[in-house]
Amino acid sequence: MSLEQAKQVAAYRAVDEFVTNNCIFGVGSGSTVVYAVQRLAERVETENLKVTCIPTSFQAKQLIVKFNLTLGELDTSPELDVTIDGADEVDAGMTLIKGGGGCLLQEKIVASCSKKLVVIADYTKDSKKLGDSYKKGIPIEVVPMAYVPIKNKIVAMFGGEIKLRSAVAKAGPVVTDNGNFILDWIFKNQDLDWDKVNTAVKIIPGVVETGLFVNMCHKAFFGQPEGVVIERSAVH
């Protein structure tokens, strides 16, 4: 079974378990979420469900439109039943790294407005400690003019190294959906208290949001190479 199939089984399972008629549903971002939206569209069609979809990125909005789903926004639907989203890594305590695809700010806002955040991922994202499998670091969205001082402050506080994320098909940095830059913080200490780190980094002026999702994830589904899905629930 391919990695793509592992993503698909996890996504289908989550949509089948968490989407109900009349729900307000947060649509995450990334490659795994595409399968969730596919499954949602199938269920909406066959079961005649009414689901309002709130996007977490430009990509998510495009997916909602492409699959003819009902597009909503936080202005009119500020309380969501569930958000289903991917992750770059999930540790044993259900702390997440997100933002590998450049989307984290709107994802965190939408997740914070949801009763439940459910993660869908293939087996490579399932870790004991952050950094065991995802080696690209913790994404941090920052206001462009402040990226150098922010970078220096984080390294002074917690060590490691930080890279300004470069675009692939454009010269210069990645610019997020919100017009900001992304710093990738390759931390060296895997035993940091991520809740404290998140708070400390967030209060640096110019930091918009971090890709650390602490105490937010309700349940994670990991698609396995042999096609089964492993579930993990949060204890909080």
Ligand SMILES: O=C[C@H](O)[C@H](O)[C@H](O)COP(=O)(O)O
């Ligand atoms: O920036 C991207 C998002 O946080 C994604 O949810 C995360 O990177 C996982 O994406 P994928 O499902 O493509 O691995």
